Amino acid sequence: MSIEILGNTFSHNARKVTWALEEVGASYEHTAVDLMSGAQKKPDFLALNPNGRVPVLKDGDFVLYESNAILFYIADKHGKLLPGDAEGRAQVWQWLAWQAADLAATCLDPWMMKLYASMGQPFDEAAHAEKVAAAKPPLTVLNGHLEGRKHVVGDALTVADIAIAESIGLCDFAGIDLTPYPAVRAWFAPLSERAAFKKTRPPQG
Ligand SMILES: N[C@@H](CCC(=O)N[C@@H](CS)C(=O)NCC(=O)O)C(=O)O
Incomplete structure (x- = not known):
């Protein structure tokens, strides 16, 4: 199952994670969250991130928010974008x-x-x-x-x-x-x- 990113190309925090996914060559789906209409404050999104902000990563049943934690997960999982020591x-x-x-x-x-x-x-x-x-x-x-x-x-x-x-x-x-x-x-x-x-x-x- 491929990774899903709930993000928005206008969000620099969300772009961090799509940029990293492109760098490691991962297959992923990007779901655009309509920030202007407040989709990030709706119950279905809040169930994923109670802060009501993008990005959110879904990898199977695993859900993660905070862009820098997601960056670390992507890098660690793919063995790229991190030093070896x-x-x-x-x-x-x-x-x-x-x-x-x-x-x-x-x-x-x-x-x-x-x-x-x-x-x-x-x-x-x-x-x-x-x-x-x-x-x-x-x-x-x-x-x-x-x-x-x-x-x-x-x-x-x-x-x-x-x-x-x-x-x-x-x-x-x-x-x-x-x-x-x-x-x-x-x-x-x-x-x-x-x-x-x-x-x-x-x-x-
Ligand atoms: N510390 C969070 C900040 C996330 C954040 O502020 N996201 C903004 C877009 S860059 C957002 O979703 N704003 C919509 C809102 O706060 O309603 C992270 O690094 O992921």
């Missing part, structure tokens, strides 16, 4: 936890403000500038770490790259200027050219 796997965990705790909201919050503004809601420039400023500390940490590196951990793509790159991919629309972070830009550019990355974005136009 305990230290390397622990470092991947470190960066997955950091992405969720320190980076995610700082990229997402100004992105959401821009999204709501694009839908006609009022835009508070001062509040947006405050959110953008909050991204500086984690981006400085990431930039320092990536200096002289092609990957977040070790010398090959891992789920840590995928999780962090999905946050970094929000920066442009969010109005976060990445010019002061050249190592982040140099690391992100080839990732965004990968076939699996491109395949898992929303259709253009």
Whole structure:
């Protein structure tokens, strides 16, 4: 039985897991959850994830939510996108936890403000500038770490790259200027050219 992902191509958290599934060559089904209509708050979805958020993975009877836990499961199950040694796997965990705790909201919050503004809601420039400023500390940490590196951990793509790159991919629309972070830009550019990355974005136009 193949894996099912309940997601949405507009959700960067859901794209993390479809990107990883494409990278490992897994067969999977993607079920789009209509976030705008609130399908994620309906009882059938809440039975899978009581938080009412995508993504959710179903693998037979096994159900898992939290995108970074799903990333780890996909990588572990397929024996790919993780280093072979305990230290390397622990470092991947470190960066997955950091992405969720320190980076995610700082990229997402100004992105959401821009999204709501694009839908006609009022835009508070001062509040947006405050959110953008909050991204500086984690981006400085990431930039320092990536200096002289092609990957977040070790010398090959891992789920840590995928999780962090999905946050970094929000920066442009969010109005976060990445010019002061050249190592982040140099690391992100080839990732965004990968076939699996491109395949898992929303259709253009
Ligand atoms: N910590 C969760 C966050 C998931 C999340 O925030 N998903 C968003 C889309 S990116 C969502 O489903 N939003 C709809 C809602 O909250 O109603 C994860 O990493 O999976």
